[in-house]
Amino acid sequence: MTKDVALIVGGGPGISASCARLFGESGMRVGVAARNPDKPVLRILEKTHGVRRYACDASEPASVALLFENAARDLGALTLVVHNIDGRVPGILGKAITEADPSMALDTIRNSALSAFLVGQQAARLMRENTPNAKGTRGTIIFTNASAALKGFPSSAAFAMACHAKTGLAQSMARELMPHGIHVANVPIDAAIGWTQEDGTRAHRRAGTTVDDNMADPDCIAETYLQLHRQHRSTWAFEIVLRPWIEKW
Amino acid sequence: MTKDVALIVGGGPGISASCARLFGESGMRVGVAARNPDKPVLRILEKTHGVRRYACDASEPASVALLFENAARDLGALTLVVHNIDGRVPGILGKAITEADPSMALDTIRNSALSAFLVGQQAARLMRENTPNAKGTRGTIIFTNASAALKGFPSSAAFAMACHAKTGLAQSMARELMPHGIHVANVPIDAAIGWTQEDGTRAHRRAGTTVDDNMADPDCIAETYLQLHRQHRSTWAFEIVLRPWIEKW
Amino acid sequence: MTKDVALIVGGGPGISASCARLFGESGMRVGVAARNPDKPVLRILEKTHGVRRYACDASEPASVALLFENAARDLGALTLVVHNIDGRVPGILGKAITEADPSMALDTIRNSALSAFLVGQQAARLMRENTPNAKGTRGTIIFTNASAALKGFPSSAAFAMACHAKTGLAQSMARELMPHGIHVANVPIDAAIGWTQEDGTRAHRRAGTTVDDNMADPDCIAETYLQLHRQHRSTWAFEIVLRPWIEKW
Amino acid sequence: MTKDVALIVGGGPGISASCARLFGESGMRVGVAARNPDKPVLRILEKTHGVRRYACDASEPASVALLFENAARDLGALTLVVHNIDGRVPGILGKAITEADPSMALDTIRNSALSAFLVGQQAARLMRENTPNAKGTRGTIIFTNASAALKGFPSSAAFAMACHAKTGLAQSMARELMPHGIHVANVPIDAAIGWTQEDGTRAHRRAGTTVDDNMADPDCIAETYLQLHRQHRSTWAFEIVLRPWIEKW
Numbered sequence: 001m002t003k004d005v006a007l008i009v010g011g012g013p014g015i016s017a018s019c020a021r022l023f024g025e026s027g028m029r030v031g032v033a034a035r036n037p038d039k040p041v042l043r044i045l046e047k048t049h050g051v052r053r054y055a056c057d058a059s060e061p062a063s064v065a066l067l068f069e070n071a072a073r074d075l076g077a078l079t080l081v082v083h084n085i086d087g088r089v090p091g092i093l094g095k096a097i098t099e100a101d102p103s104m105a106l107d108t109i110r111n112s113a114l115s116a117f118l119v120g121q122q123a124a125r126l127m128r129e130n131t132p133n134a135k136g137t138r139g140t141i142i143f144t145n146a147s148a149a150l151k152g153f154p155s156s157a158a159f160a161m162a163c164h165a166k167t168g169l170a171q172s173m174a175r176e177l178m179p180h181g182i183h184v185a186n187v188p189i190d191a192a193i194g195w196t197q198e199d200g201t202r203a204h205r206r207a208g209t210t211v212d213d214n215m216a217d218p219d220c221i222a223e224t225y226l227q228l229h230r231q232h233r234s235t236w237a238f239e240i241v242l243r244p245w246i247e248k249w
Numbered sequence: 250m251t252k253d254v255a256l257i258v259g260g261g262p263g264i265s266a267s268c269a270r271l272f273g274e275s276g277m278r279v280g281v282a283a284r285n286p287d288k289p290v291l292r293i294l295e296k297t298h299g300v301r302r303y304a305c306d307a308s309e310p311a312s313v314a315l316l317f318e319n320a321a322r323d324l325g326a327l328t329l330v331v332h333n334i335d336g337r338v339p340g341i342l343g344k345a346i347t348e349a350d351p352s353m354a355l356d357t358i359r360n361s362a363l364s365a366f367l368v369g370q371q372a373a374r375l376m377r378e379n380t381p382n383a384k385g386t387r388g389t390i391i392f393t394n395a396s397a398a399l400k401g402f403p404s405s406a407a408f409a410m411a412c413h414a415k416t417g418l419a420q421s422m423a424r425e426l427m428p429h430g431i432h433v434a435n436v437p438i439d440a441a442i443g444w445t446q447e448d449g450t451r452a453h454r455r456a457g458t459t460v461d462d463n464m465a466d467p468d469c470i471a472e473t474y475l476q477l478h479r480q481h482r483s484t485w486a487f488e489i490v491l492r493p494w495i496e497k498w
Numbered sequence: 499m500t501k502d503v504a505l506i507v508g509g510g511p512g513i514s515a516s517c518a519r520l521f522g523e524s525g526m527r528v529g530v531a532a533r534n535p536d537k538p539v540l541r542i543l544e545k546t547h548g549v550r551r552y553a554c555d556a557s558e559p560a561s562v563a564l565l566f567e568n569a570a571r572d573l574g575a576l577t578l579v580v581h582n583i584d585g586r587v588p589g590i591l592g593k594a595i596t597e598a599d600p601s602m603a604l605d606t607i608r609n610s611a612l613s614a615f616l617v618g619q620q621a622a623r624l625m626r627e628n629t630p631n632a633k634g635t636r637g638t639i640i641f642t643n644a645s646a647a648l649k650g651f652p653s654s655a656a657f658a659m660a661c662h663a664k665t666g667l668a669q670s671m672a673r674e675l676m677p678h679g680i681h682v683a684n685v686p687i688d689a690a691i692g693w694t695q696e697d698g699t700r701a702h703r704r705a706g707t708t709v710d711d712n713m714a715d716p717d718c719i720a721e722t723y724l725q726l727h728r729q730h731r732s733t734w735a736f737e738i739v740l741r742p743w744i745e746k747w
Numbered sequence: 748m749t750k751d752v753a754l755i756v757g758g759g760p761g762i763s764a765s766c767a768r769l770f771g772e773s774g775m776r777v778g779v780a781a782r783n784p785d786k787p788v789l790r791i792l793e794k795t796h797g798v799r800r801y802a803c804d805a806s807e808p809a810s811v812a813l814l815f816e817n818a819a820r821d822l823g824a825l826t827l828v829v830h831n832i833d834g835r836v837p838g839i840l841g842k843a844i845t846e847a848d849p850s851m852a853l854d855t856i857r858n859s860a861l862s863a864f865l866v867g868q869q870a871a872r873l874m875r876e877n878t879p880n881a882k883g884t885r886g887t888i889i890f891t892n893a894s895a896a897l898k899g900f901p902s903s904a905a906f907a908m909a910c911h912a913k914t915g916l917a918q919s920m921a922r923e924l925m926p927h928g929i930h931v932a933n934v935p936i937d938a939a940i941g942w943t944q945e946d947g948t949r950a951h952r953r954a955g956t957t958v959d960d961n962m963a964d965p966d967c968i969a970e971t972y973l974q975l976h977r978q979h980r981s982t983w984a985f986e987i988v989l990r991p992w993i994e995k996w
Contacts, residue, residue: 096923097924098871102808102861103808106857113912114852124844136494152914155923157867157915158864160918162912162915164915165915168907169908169911172902173844175899175900176843176904183494194483220480220481227476231472234494235438236494237489238490241488242485243485244485245428355608366603367600370600401669403674404674406615409666412666413665413667413669414607414663417647417661419650420650421655425595425653692981714981719982721978725974732964732967733936733971733991734991735971735987735988736988741982741983744926
């Protein structure tokens, strides 16, 4: 049986690190791409889980194309790709529409939705060539998304645009690629996301205190991503919204 | 650690049997309730998986109350309840609104949505008393639902009403019970559902032919139910729509 | 040109009275049906606007069939039917699912959603026989709905079920009947609805005070209903959610 | 009473021309902005309805700012702004995700969603200064949208992104501006849109032939826009999907 190969685009101490650890522990070869692949969390993941690090500006077509070329050469045929870039330009939330900076809005859309388009496109190109696995899947493409994909909140028009655009992309790709055996999923996390410690090790948020109970645990998010990848093509989920038990919605 | 106890209301050879097998193989004590608990598939499940069989008319309040009383006494504190009743009165689909029989419409709503209300109510009563498990969950209540919950199709008003009502119920219960540690989930299956053989054993739909590829495999649905039950309360999914790779949507 | 004939099922001082006045002033012949057709507001509407009053228990098939027979005989071919029954059994809101009374839940569904089914069915039967008007419409069927159709709120499962069921019905009927020239619309009012004075005359809420600004004005709702009826079949709206400017959503 | 002033951004022979005519005939002062304000349809509208023509590249912040400055100076305080730009780069539909050109995708988003952001921003800035009219409205901002806002179709990822982004923008702006008395509406037209004749006069699609019945009539769309603008703030609609009677959905 061919080994699963995962590429995570966007590399921080939250969902990306949790995915890298879980996918690695599940027997996959794993690569992580980030603007700065030298961040401590990625160096630690390389040591502890053999994760391969890549530099990539995911909003640049050539950079994304090169990333996939390199990752496929280094790791083998990609079967799981996660786009995990939030893309918010700092200062964009809480800004009245009348005060919002158009260039920051466009940058947010480029960082988030356009990079998702580029990553999805390269993933689709490669996965179309894969042989279906035992579950009938040629590959899985997962887009991390946010509450703003479900509801456009006031004073954050640009982020609402970016997150909605990502949902539109995911829907279009799902309807197009699922009949070719490629599972596309959109996962809006309807909550703040918990953090892990500076050194990249897990913060034990589950130990029983309620301090972090209003935050989504990235380790749990990674579990859902793995389950999505392992679903049989007889019963694929396109969208899963995850939220903590005490979140209002 | 306390043993998980599952009660499945509605007992046929599809999702219910798949859940009973999977939950049993995962170490749970399992009960299944049906109008006729003597059907072959349930007798076989009793033999092969030690499943306890119960007679219940799920649209009758007293019958549902008695079921939960008996199941809790026999099996222990319930931690996973699945409502898996379609409830369609035969002949109700494909009927123009002008030709539809109001009493069949009301029966469909009673069989499907009212029974979901009764089952959800009894499950909530008992689960409120449970101690949270390691994932912070007092219990999980899952409603199987159908395409008609996502979209009211022509010439099937009564079924659209019943399925939409079930979604409304699930949403209300989720917003009410999740902060109490009870995970409520609505799972519309957007496809016809595959069958298992008369004797209750699995039909090997996954073997590679494409004959059944447009049908959802009940074994795969059961896996999603188990995953929902095992989610940490940090990241609960309320709704998961499952559909085959080649389904149009 | 044939005269428009409207039948409003459900007769109180809010939306029904506003519709009766507006439709009457727009040149339609108007009937209103209520359990008690002798309420002051209806007697006043009879005097001021020539509205015909009918007794009807809208949850009873025979009563609804008789209503439509009588209304068609008295008023002529029906071209606009409004179902404006909320149907909540008193005391059903704010009740935890564990404390909710199943028979009150079923009564709420019967009063609200089943009556909508019965009214929609009779309206469809008659309208199928109409000749299309200049806008290409054989008739318009409008269902007043509530916030609970958009979102199942906690501690009100039965009302969530009823309102969701009404949406499912409206969707199914719309997909079925629109190609036959019958316009079906679902109008969830996402707010409390303002009142009119005891004597049925308009309370002047629009005069400029902000006192009632968090309530939907039934006269404004009636305007939307009239606009829906007058839409050309080239561009029909199926659903319009109405909410006051300061409502949170 | 102050005169209504409408600015329509995007100027072709369909919705824009229908709006210009209807708004003008309803007593408003009307301006239309287009990349090329010299097209025949706009010259005719100038002659027949006194419509003021403006040149504007709606995807350029400075061009949009200048447009609003000029329009407010020429026409008076703007009370109704329509963003009616589709923005699709030619050749973008029907393109597999693997073949799609990223720069065309970004251009589509800039033309459509970013221009909506710029237009909405300038409209909000000016309308915030208006005095509420008799209906309590300081101004109305309407975004024309498309089927792709409701559903991401295969082989059209970029357009799905742009239309979804526009919905996200409209939602965010609505939640932010409605409590300030500015009515924001999103109007997805779920159909192809009928055309008017080359010379800008109405093509008589309503006369009774069924030839164009699967197309939305832009004159009817304009009526809905006018009704939205005239709604009392007690009952504002945020979103209205318009589709022909025989459209599948």
